[in-house]
Amino acid sequence: MTDPVTPAEVPARNNTASPKTLQTISHRSSFADNLRHSPRSQRHPSFTQAGVQELINHPPATRTGDPKFAGRDWRNIRVGELVVKEEVRWAELDTDVQTATTLLIKSGPPNVILLREKPTDTVACGTFDYSDLNAYLLVVVGLANPDQSQLADFDSIAKRAQEGTPIPLKDTEHLAKKEPLVKLLETDNLSKAIEHFGSGVHRILIYKEDGSEVVGILSQLKVVKFLWDNGSSFATIDELYPSILKDLGIGTPSTIAINGDKPLTDALQLMSNEGLTSVPVVDNASNVVGNISTADVKLLTSSASLPLLKSTCIHFVSVILSERGIGDGKDSFPVFHVSPYSTLAHTVAKLVATRSHRMWVVESSSPSPSKPATPLSTPSMGHAMLASPLHSNPASPALHGSFPAVSAAALPGARISGRLTGVISLTDILNLFARQSGLHPSNPNDQREHRRRSSSSSVRPSIDSPRTSSVDLRRP
Template sequence: MADPAVPHFDPPGRKSTSSPSPGPNNGQTISLSHRSSFAENLRHSPRSQRHPSFTQAAVQELLNHPPAPKSSDPKFVGRDWRQIRVAELIDNTEVRWAELDVGVEQATKLLVDLGPPNVILLREKSSDTSACGTFDYSDLNAYLLVVVGLANPEEGQVDVFDALAKKAREGVSIPVRDIQTLAKKSPLVTLPESADLSKAIEHFGSGVHRILVCKDGTTEVIGILSQLKLVRFLWDNGTSFAAIDALYPMILKDLQIGTPQTIAINGDRSLSDALQLMSDEGLTSVAVVDNASNVVGNISTADVKLLTNSSSIPLLKSTCIHFVSVILSERGIGDGKDSFPVFHVNPYSTLAHTVAKLVATRSHRMWVVESASPSPSAPATPLATPSITHALHSSPSNSTPASPSLSGVFPAVSAASLPGARISGRLTGVISLTDILNLFARQSGLNPLSPNDQRSRRRRSSSSSVRPSFDSARNSSTEIRR
């Protein structure tokens, strides 16, 4: 029986009895079906019994020769990219709606089933065409931590968190309206459809991740423009835009973008530690490292979709290294092959190499690594360095599970067994879509705000919610939240 403290999702084979509201732009009604429990997939198709079809040689080939950009679209040739209208890049089928009073379970099914751009727009009633909020994987992560008792409420939020957890235990449907304040999110940013890309990139280069595009003179949302979509557009059409195209052959070290300060989590920490870290810090992903700070994997908020069945919740007590292997296996089950997305570059990688990997993996950031360091054979506690702050939460052996669902134990997975341990290197920094778009804006004569200002504001807004054990292990004078 599913633990009552865990949000319940339909068992395999059962259809949802409710349907999402059709968007006013396309009138489509989307049927929802359950995504089977990943824990069940693991039992019936263990990774150890499958043969990888994406070989180490193929991974190295991706490292050395990332995908080339598509051919430039003729309609953009000869144009100044800064004067291209935002409406030319949007797709109205990506606008997916749910009402504020829809249950979190139903909103989650929409989010998982519909995929990119991985956001559901929220409105008061089905006839509305303006958005009053969003629901994405950061919201789902924050909600999951609350209902299993692992969230870190700020002062004044304790009663709200307790009430939500109590409702979940009792099986009461919780509307997305009630969880809108759980995740640390920036305010909604909108632009009219006639606005040009220079306006959009100034927002993106300042740290905004997503812009809602509205019909001119109204608040009717007709599209969503994201950082990744704009980076992909400028990559695919780079030869048409000389100022940006000139940057692609340059190496990261010479461009001096990104930051040497970042946050990583040691692979032997629990998955719950990683999810708490991302929620507390307002992050969408963290690097997973071994005891010598070598990158062995990546965990993002989107990976929380693997926990949307109550039987998968015990994964919260598994290690981050194990969960990375879970992510790889799940991708193999879905794609019919094993794959290892490459989430790292080095200071001598070109900008083209970096952007190609961001586009290919649909990632928000690449971890900057240098030559690998020998990893001690015996487990060791990683130390905070001037360039990296590791998440050092309280030891699992000293903590008490918040609910019986967290008592599951998974076999250990060695960091050395993961492809990333052999092809990456020591984590020394991070470069994000924000950094790249900020560079493009400045190179094109625009004046975006400093992305570090946005990160500093996020740091101040979340500082009170970070665990004391994490605070004491962190070198806050050098750490920059991303």
């Protein structure tokens, strides 16, 4: 395993990484050389346009689902029936960040590594995921925003990384904003899990009945997919799918976006400071032109790709799309948005197909409740970026910082999607399912506001702006 990617000089308290630092990083050995032998060697194919349409054309009512759940009340299904022990991956607190990152990327969903004190332990004391990796990367390249009390600790981590000293996970657990570890027993009912998920919890650790061992990880996405695939067995939920989002009144009109011409580092900081797992990228008219998530940080774990930190958000979006295979025509449009007139079935189909945590709600140019927009009506994101040299040779320019001429101001964002007006998340959908089934989850907006208030003091001044509208637009 090669040494971690670390700068020779880390400006731990600076707001921007110096060109000298980034140039030095680009010449260091790869952070995950043994993992990513080539930019596309580990690619997971993106869901095709036809695939999304297939999900929408065949709603749960036309599916048989898993026979073992037929005729059962989903609220009484045990959580242990939905998880598999093979998805549980462990690392010790003394494991270094580089090794944990390699394991995280190789393992795939549910995109989390459980932490324990020693190899023989079977209970978790923490987690390591892409939000942790993002926060660590910001510290290493000098772009974190620590409180005064954290300065010495952050400087110590940056200095050790600079010297090539392995950084154990126990030293980085506090870098990212964490939600509490929620635990359920395998014999607990799904209703209990959905009350947690509908209140804003994103994952739950499932333990054996005696509480002695973790036997699985239950995520919001796994539950939404389960209810979608077996919808014909659960009438209370199935009857919601034909409804349009506007009538259901779910989601929130308040969201944070970043302008496509902003530096990628601002998006990484924004997600870390605000405790977000993704942000929409918009053009100058607030039209959604892309999406950046903490999981995309894995594209920055190779030293060859670290010059991307000097690029814009819109360029990084084009890199993300290229990595997913969009450049070869298999999938040439963004599917991270819906309109207020999209059905719940349409929205859930997109979430399941793209394995996303949220969909951005955009203004529809011609809303029609009887005929909600479908993915087939969405113009190609790839076509909007044909001027970019990235698409003539997707691999090399992307990883070596060759920036496209296209800017957020030049993109035809209105034709790509529409103007950002809000967001609907897995939390919102599971909160709806819980309430519809007689459960009593907390209001997820309470937790969102709490997260924003707790992070407001650490938001970098250069990207903070007054929230004068429903969309908090971080732009130049």
